Amino acid sequence: MLSLHGPESALEHAAAARSGLPPDAIWIDLTDPSADEAALVEETTGLRVPSRQALSEVESSSRLRRIRNGLSLSTPMITFDRADSVLKPLGFVLTKDRIVTVRFHELRAFAEVKARLADGDGPAASSTEIFILLMEELVDSLADALEEMGADLDALSTRVFDFDTSARPGARPDDRKAPRRRDIALRRILRSIGRRGKALGKLRASLLGLQRIVPFVAAECGSFAAGDADARFETLQRDIASLDEFETRLTENVQFLLDATLGLINMEQNNTFRILTVVSVVGIPPTLIASMYGMNFKHMPELDWIYGYPYGLALIAASALVPVVYFKVKGWF
Structure with a gap:
C-alpha cells in the first residue's frame, strides 16, 4: 500500500499510478509494497526502494548506509502484538527533500505522525522533521511496551512468590x-516467563536498532537538518539510553523469576522423592521380617507356636509403624 504526505497533510494518490507522484510529496510511506508501487517510487524519485530481503540484513554496514544523496537505514521492529509479537524489518530512505519509509506491518507511531501532520501540529514538515517525529513516536511506543512488560512481570512475580507448593496446615482435604x-x-x-522473556528480547532488538540509527542520522544529516534537530536528536538518544537501562532491569527480573520458578519446581520434585523415600523405608522392615519367617527350615522356634502367626503379623505392623512415627516427628510429611 502506498500513501503520500506533503508538508502539512496527506495527498491524494489514487491517480499516482497513471500520472506519477505529486512533486510536493515529502513523505512516501510504503506498507508491504508491491513491485509496481516500488517501481513507481523509484521511477519518480530516483531513489532505490530496498526490498524486504535487503532490509532484513543483520550487518551494520547494510543497515546504516550513506547513498548518493541521502541515507539508507533499516532496523527490526516489533509488531507490538501482545498475543504473539514478531520482528519485521523497517526501512527508511532519507534525503533533503524526501523520506521514503518501507514497512511490513501496521505501527501506531506512523498513524500518530500522520494524525499530527493532518492536524497541523507544528510548522510545515520537512523530510528530517518527519523522520524525527517517527523516531519520537517509535521510542514512545517502545517505552509503553516496556512499561506494560514491567507491569506484567510484577503480576507474575506475585504469582511466583505467593505460590504454595504444599497444602496449608490444617486445611481441609478438598482445599489442598x-x-x-x-x-x-x-x-x-x-x-x-518464557513468553515475557521472548517478547523482551524482541523489544531489545528494536531498541538497539533505534539506538544505532539516531546517532548515525544526527551525525550524517547536518547539512539538511532543521534548526532544532540537534537538540531533538540528543533528547532521543537520552530517552533511548534510559529505555535501555530499564530493559536491562526487566531482563534481570525475568532471569530472577525464572530461577525462582525452577527452585519451586525443584522443591516439588524433592517432595515427591521424599515421599517415595519414606514409603521405601517403611516397607523395608516388614519385608525383612516376612522374608525371615518365610524361610523353609525344619526347625524354627515359632513354627509350632500357637501364637506364632499373630506374633508375626504384629511384628510386621510394628516395624512399619515405627518408621512412620519417626518421619512424622521429623516433619518429613
Whole structure:
C-alpha cells in the first residue's frame, strides 16, 4: 500500500499510478509494497526502494548506509502484538527533500505522525522533521511496551512468590492442591516467563536498532537538518539510553523469576522423592521380617507356636509403624 504526505497533510494518490507522484510529496510511506508501487517510487524519485530481503540484513554496514544523496537505514521492529509479537524489518530512505519509509506491518507511531501532520501540529514538515517525529513516536511506543512488560512481570512475580507448593496446615482435604494441579500451575508460570522473556528480547532488538540509527542520522544529516534537530536528536538518544537501562532491569527480573520458578519446581520434585523415600523405608522392615519367617527350615522356634502367626503379623505392623512415627516427628510429611 502506498500513501503520500506533503508538508502539512496527506495527498491524494489514487491517480499516482497513471500520472506519477505529486512533486510536493515529502513523505512516501510504503506498507508491504508491491513491485509496481516500488517501481513507481523509484521511477519518480530516483531513489532505490530496498526490498524486504535487503532490509532484513543483520550487518551494520547494510543497515546504516550513506547513498548518493541521502541515507539508507533499516532496523527490526516489533509488531507490538501482545498475543504473539514478531520482528519485521523497517526501512527508511532519507534525503533533503524526501523520506521514503518501507514497512511490513501496521505501527501506531506512523498513524500518530500522520494524525499530527493532518492536524497541523507544528510548522510545515520537512523530510528530517518527519523522520524525527517517527523516531519520537517509535521510542514512545517502545517505552509503553516496556512499561506494560514491567507491569506484567510484577503480576507474575506475585504469582511466583505467593505460590504454595504444599497444602496449608490444617486445611481441609478438598482445599489442598493436588500434585497434578500444582504441576500444571508451575508449568503455566514457566511458560508465562518464557513468553515475557521472548517478547523482551524482541523489544531489545528494536531498541538497539533505534539506538544505532539516531546517532548515525544526527551525525550524517547536518547539512539538511532543521534548526532544532540537534537538540531533538540528543533528547532521543537520552530517552533511548534510559529505555535501555530499564530493559536491562526487566531482563534481570525475568532471569530472577525464572530461577525462582525452577527452585519451586525443584522443591516439588524433592517432595515427591521424599515421599517415595519414606514409603521405601517403611516397607523395608516388614519385608525383612516376612522374608525371615518365610524361610523353609525344619526347625524354627515359632513354627509350632500357637501364637506364632499373630506374633508375626504384629511384628510386621510394628516395624512399619515405627518408621512412620519417626518421619512424622521429623516433619518429613
